[in-house]
Amino acid sequence: MAAQTVASTTNSVDLGPAAALSCRECGHRVPLGPVFACEECFGPLEIAYDFSAYDTEDLRKRIEAGPANIWRYAPLLPVPADVADKPNINPGWTQLVKADNLARELGVTGGLYIKDDSGNPTHSFKDRVVAQAIEAARAFNFTTLSCSSTGNLAGAVGAAAARAGFRSCVFIPHDLEQAKVVMAAVYGGELVGIEGNYDDVNRFCSELIGDPAGEGWGFVNVNLRPYYAEGSKTLAYEICEQLGWQLPDQLVVPIASGSQLTKIDKGLQELIKLGLVEDRPYKIFGAQAEGCSPVSVAYKAGHDVVRPQKPNTIAKSLAIGNPADGPYVLDIARRTGGAVEDVNDEQVVDAIKLLARTEGIFAETAGGVTVGVTRKLIENGVLDPTKTTVVLNTGDGLKTLDAVAGTGLTATIRPNLDSFREAGLA
Amino acid sequence: MAAQTVASTTNSVDLGPAAALSCRECGHRVPLGPVFACEECFGPLEIAYDFSAYDTEDLRKRIEAGPANIWRYAPLLPVPADVADKPNINPGWTQLVKADNLARELGVTGGLYIKDDSGNPTHSFKDRVVAQAIEAARAFNFTTLSCSSTGNLAGAVGAAAARAGFRSCVFIPHDLEQAKVVMAAVYGGELVGIEGNYDDVNRFCSELIGDPAGEGWGFVNVNLRPYYAEGSKTLAYEICEQLGWQLPDQLVVPIASGSQLTKIDKGLQELIKLGLVEDRPYKIFGAQAEGCSPVSVAYKAGHDVVRPQKPNTIAKSLAIGNPADGPYVLDIARRTGGAVEDVNDEQVVDAIKLLARTEGIFAETAGGVTVGVTRKLIENGVLDPTKTTVVLNTGDGLKTLDAVAGTGLTATIRPNLDSFREAGLA
Structure with a gap:
């Protein structure tokens, strides 16, 4: 069919x-x-x-004259040329923060950057991939958008569907963080909790897609996945353009399904082939939470296949126990000379606080994973602190408040100077 | 002294x-x-x-070639020319969303736009003003940054201080939303809860500034206020540039202290004087919550002075009962042919959901106030639906989740098609 x-x-x-x-x-x-x-x-x-018709310098100029969002790269994405004129949530062109304070704490001398995707419309990198899926759904005449989600994707689909005029029905594990549930629900689409973890939700969606009940539904990360996944390439494009059309030496990327890391590699390879950046070696490092580390475990064991795990970590947006692109991630980490590493939940929380204290960036647990893994890789001598390093923060701390719930008021006082002095604040 | x-x-x-x-x-x-x-x-x-040395067309080109943040307007702000090279959180250049779906629901035919400041680094417009205060604090050799805050400012000061290398100590009412408390605390500065409302906090800060204990402290919204407040001009600049260097016909702006509305008017006047936009009439409308509506009450009564109120509203970021710039707001609303209006808490929540459902924008309660007031002004025939209208959303729904806490899962099912059908979802 x-x-x-x-x-x-x-x-x-x-x-x-x-x-x-x-x-x-x-x-x-x-x-x-x-x-x-x-x-x-x-x-x-x-x-x-x-891409055969593109002239390198013409393409560079066209990109640089484009809008301050992912559509500046429309010539390299599966979208129509007039995409910027259609209703979409227009994510991207998020800040690449030169993280000098964090670099000092970690001993990085070669330049450390945070690609901060909490600046996207629904505050996660998922807006990038959903924006592509919306255009594919339009092209294939779908009227309902759906997905399985660990939370961030649900919000991104809800928001983008509302803006673009689609009905939405999204599926999430029933026990997600409250902020992610409310954010996914507020856009007015159907939001269905599944009694199970993300892998159960995903299996259910695959069943639904083969059933008459799912006919006419565009599942952004199932039957629209080839289009959807390309959105992650824009992270690679933006990082290189923001570095002055240069490849970074090292990237630290979180692993959930592994799709993002795989597509970042694809994006870098395209820029090289198109002549937009000089061809030189780069290393990609994958980051997982210890409580859901199937790729890291396989990497360390020297395996080519990934053995599924049952996730148990506060980094719920990375809690995919059976990552579809796991084998490709292993291949890329090994081919580029990178690695895959994991950190435990305590290290995740410490890293969230470290990033906030040094750079004023409040990351989701997934950002705690990448920053924590970066620190661990430096301590273990795996990541070279004298090289240019880009670390991804793919989400927003406001969505995973529980991780830092112990953080709060330093003191409570009455509104007068005596009370201020009594509290030892003077 | x-x-x-x-x-x-x-x-x-x-x-x-x-x-x-x-x-x-x-x-x-x-x-x-x-x-x-x-x-x-x-x-x-x-x-x-x-500004006497500026040539209009040179200035326009310089701005358009600038970075995708507020520093593109550095020539019009109280900051050094090399400001973009200093550590700052670089807010601004947030999306001006053409809100066609919302326009249809409200019957606006002249073009309706949401200026969505939830895209700033700490997800409120406060990043704009704090970014100015940071540069003033550097110029005056302060080492501690402080403020009184209803929550958003606390997060913005905490983040900016961390990035720029200042110590911070901020004061908030002790009963704020948890998200705002955690977000203000996570950056590692001192966060002091005051037993009282914002006006009590503000009075306490004025006391502290005259006390030896406050010496050497830069209070962004007290002794640095002249610099800080200028950040709101950038909203006016961006709106006009994003409209193709044109004034909108009508703007709907929230009122807390009233400073933002006052400075938006100042920014528009500057663009006219500099020749960057054509001089023609515009109307500024102020929006308050009924539970804290001192300016709206004064406007409707025809008064020039504002009688303080004790705030009681879910729109806590606007809950300033004694707004310092209230009289100036009254003057601007009357001079431009605008108005000041208020909506109750239920209307605020309805408006948050309306904006989310139509445009995929999840606004803070303050955004519910401006959208709700826009709807009310149209219904009352005060705001002209045939004119270009810009409505400000100054904050993020993730920070005021309680307002829409009733929003959640449509259904909970087991991960199979039978359960899906039983729930009536097929």
Whole structure:
């Protein structure tokens, strides 16, 4: 059925430079459509682009003259050329913060940067991927947007669907942080709690997609996944452009499904091939929480396959026990000379506080994971402190307040100087 | 003592085009310094600029080539020319969202825009004003930053102080929303709860500033207030630039102390005088919550003075019962042909949900106030729906979750299709 859908929509689909879908495993190509698995080998489908017409300097100028959001990179994304004129939440062009105070504490001398994606409209990197899925959903005439989510994605889908005029129905584990639940619900779509963890939610969505009840639904991270996933490339583009069109030496990226890390690598490779950055080695490091570390465990054991885990960590946005792109992450970490490491929940909280105290950035637990792993990798001599290093913060501390709930008032006083002095504050 | 401080620092102070401090009431001028009240008449001191050297088209080009934050307007702010190179949290250039869905619901045909300041680093407009205060604090050699705050400012000061390397000690009412308390505390500065409301906190800070215990402290909204307040001008600049260097016909602005509305008017007047926008009439409307509506009450009664109230509203970030700039707000609303209106807490919550459902923007209660007031002003025939209208959202819904706490899961199911169908979701 999927193949027929593709055949019937191909001629009318305008997704810019996206030329086809191509299997990451066997290279089999199919026309653009709402499909995600190869009909030959069941490998994941990715977007294949036609960038052949681009002149490097023209492209650079076009990007630099573009809007202060991800659509400045529209020529490199599966979106129509007039994407910026359509209703979307226009994420991206978030701050790349030169983290000199943190660098001093960690002993980094080669330049340390935080790519702070808490500045996106719903305050996580998920806005980047959902913005792509919205354009694909438009192209394939879906009217309902759906997803399985650990929380951030639910909010991003709810917000983007509202802006773009889609109905939404999203599925989350029933026990998420209150802030994420309210934020996902406030946009007025359906929000369904599933009794189980993220992997249960994900399996349920795969079932629903094959059922008549799910017909006409665009699941941003299932049948729209090839389009959706490309949004993470924009992190790579922005980091390089913000560094003055240069590759960083080292990147520290969180791992949930592994898709983000994989697509950041894809984005860097594209910039090299397009001549937008000079080709030189870079290392990608993956970061997990100890309570959900299937990729880190596989990396350290020297395995090529990832053995699923049952997650138990405060870093719920990374709590995917069976990460789809785990094997690709292992390959990229090894090929680039990076590594995969994990930190425990206490180290996550310490890292959140460290980043806040030094740089005034209040990160979600996922940001605590990347900063904590960066510190650990430096201490273990794995990450080179004399090299330019970019650490991703993919979410916002306001969504995981419980992690730092012990933080509060230093003192409570009456509104007079005597009380101020009594409290030892003078 | 204040005058001596000024005299001794004047020669070394470089705050760009800021030439002096000038009394808003009597025009008396004093050199730049950490003073806020006129020594002649006790009126508020404002920044007087020297913009005489600017050529309109050169200035426009310089701004457009600037960074995607408030420092693109450095030539119009009390900051040194190299401000963008100093550690600061670099707020601004937030989205001006064309709110077509909301416009349809409200019957606005002339173009409706939300200026969404939840995109700032600590997710409120306060980052704009604190960023100015940081540069003034540097110029006057303060090492501790302080403030009285209803919550948003506390977070903004905590974050900016951490980034810029200042110690911080901030004062808040002891019963604020948990999210605002945690966010203010996480940056590692001192956070002191005061048993009382914002007006009590503010009075206490004025006491502290005259006491030896407060010596060497920069209170961003007291002794640094003339510099701090200028940050709100950047909202006016951005709105006009984002509209293609045009004045909007109507603006709806929240009123807490009234400073923001006053400075937005100042910013618009500056753009007219500099020739950056065409001079034509605009109307400014002020928005308050019914439970703290001293300016709205005075406006409706035709008074020139504002009678203080004891605040009782969920819009805590606007809960200033004795607004310092109230009389100026009344003057601006009347002079421009605008108005001041208020909505009750239920209308605030309805408006938060309306904005979220139509535009995917999750606003703080203060945003519920401006959207709710916009709706009321249209219904009452006061705001013209055929004119271009800009409504400010100054904060983030994640900080006032309690307001929409009733919002949550639509259903909870087991991870299978039978349970999905039983819940009536198929």
